[in-house]
Amino acid sequence: DTEVTQTPKHLVMGMTNKKSLKCEQHMGHRAMYWYKQKAKKPPELMFVYSYEKLSINESVPSRFSPECPNSSLLNLHLHALQPEDSALYLCASSQVPAGAGLQFFGPGTRLTVL
Amino acid sequence: SQQGEEDPQALSIQEGENATMNCSYKTSINNLQWYRQNSGRGLVHLILIRSNEREKHSGRLRVTLDTSKKSSSLLITASRAADTASYFCATGFTGGGNKLTFGTGTQLKVEL
Numbered sequence: 001d002t003e004v005t006q007t008p009k010h011l012v013m014g015m016t017n018k019k020s021l022k023c024e025q026h027m028g029h030r031a032m033y034w035y036k037q038k039a040k041k042p043p044e045l046m047f048v049y050s051y052e053k054l055s056i057n058e059s060v061p062s063r064f065s066p067e068c069p070n071s072s073l074l075n076l077h078l079h080a081l082q083p084e085d086s087a088l089y090l091c092a093s094s095q096v097p098a099g100a101g102l103q104f105f106g107p108g109t110r111l112t113v114l
Numbered sequence: 115s116q117q118g119e120e121d122p123q124a125l126s127i128q129e130g131e132n133a134t135m136n137c138s139y140k141t142s143i144n145n146l147q148w149y150r151q152n153s154g155r156g157l158v159h160l161i162l163i164r165s166n167e168r169e170k171h172s173g174r175l176r177v178t179l180d181t182s183k184k185s186s187s188l189l190i191t192a193s194r195a196a197d198t199a200s201y202f203c204a205t206g207f208t209g210g211g212n213k214l215t216f217g218t219g220t221q222l223k224v225e226l
Contacts, residue, residue, distance in 0.1 A: 004156075031212045042202055042216035043157065056213055090156055096212060102147060103214060105156035 004106035006091050012112045015081060021109045023074040023091030032074040033103065034066060035090040043090055049074060050096055081113045118203055118217035126223045133190040135220040137203035138183075144206045146179055146186050147214065151200045160188075160201075193224045 004025045013019050023032065031050050035043035048056035049068040063085075065077040074091055088110055092103040118139035127133055137146070145164045149157040163170045163179045163186070170177045176189040190197055203217040 033212075040219075040221075042219050045213060045215075048212055050212060088154065092157075094212060101145075101206070101212075102159045102162050103157075105149075105158070107156045108154075110154070 004091055004093055004104050006089075006106035006109050008109060009107070010110045010112075012114065013078065013081065014114050015083075017081075018077070018079045020078065021076040021089055021091075021111075023076075023093075023106055024072055025093040025104070026072055027093060027104065028071075029093035029095055029104070030071060031094045031096045032068060033092040033094075034064075034074070034076050035092065036085075037088045037090055037108070047076075078111075081111075083113050086111055086113045118205060118215065120201075120203060120217040120220045122220060123218070124221045124223070126225065127193055129193060129195055129224055129226050131193055131224075133193050133197070133222055133224070135188045135201050135203075135222070137186045137188070137217050139186075139203070139205045139215075139217070140184065141205070141207045143181070146177075147204045147206070148175075148177060148186075148188050149202045149204060149216075151202065151219075153199075157202065190222075193222075195224050195226055198222060198224045 007022045034046040037043045046060045047066045052068045063080045067075040088108045090108045091106040094101050094103045120137045147162045148160040151157045161172050163177050174191045179186045200219045200221050202219045204214040
């Protein structure tokens with residue numbers, strides 16, 4: 001299985017809602033990532049988990065809270081978001097070589113914040 | 115910002131023609147990777163070239179890397195309408211752990 005799955009595909013939420021994005025992989029990868037992508041822009045790294053521990057937080061606002069319950073799952077908890085947080089949220093995974101290896105991306109969750 | 119730059123930003127060609135995209139970056143790297151993204155979808159990795167390699171081929175793809183100029187190019191030969199997508203280079207740099215830094219991207223349109 002060489003697939004990264006993400007749910008939901010689309011999410012519309014109000015600024016007072018709490019929601020979660022989910023990501024799953026069964027490739028045995030021990031690094032997992034969250035990216036945010038705006039239209040016609042490159043993906044922007046948000047978080048990196050390595051061996052289920054948070055290793056990189058790119059100064060992301062606390063209204064985004066990542067969680068890695070086990071080596072196959074990655075969640076992104078959302079609370080009190082702003083309209084400017086509307087974007088495509090991509091999850092990815094990779095093996096853990098030095099210097100970054102190929103990443104496998106999920107199809108993304110299209111988030112709209114009203 | 116460590117972000118690399120790609121040019122052109124947009125490229126429109128006829129089916130059967132070759133497409134060349136260029137990527138420049140700023141830091142020392144371990145490897146450089148190319149990804150394709152169809153509209154609104156996830157990214158698909160195309161090819162990885164290590165810092166000690168100069169050229170790599172995969173099917174209709176040819177990637178070159180010039181570390182002295184901090185630049186790379188992606189050539190797609192005999193393009194097809196299905197190649198229409200955005201293409202991003204991404205660099206894994208020394209001391210960066212598992213972090214990739216993506217370039218600004220090239221939007222390729224292949225017309226019939």
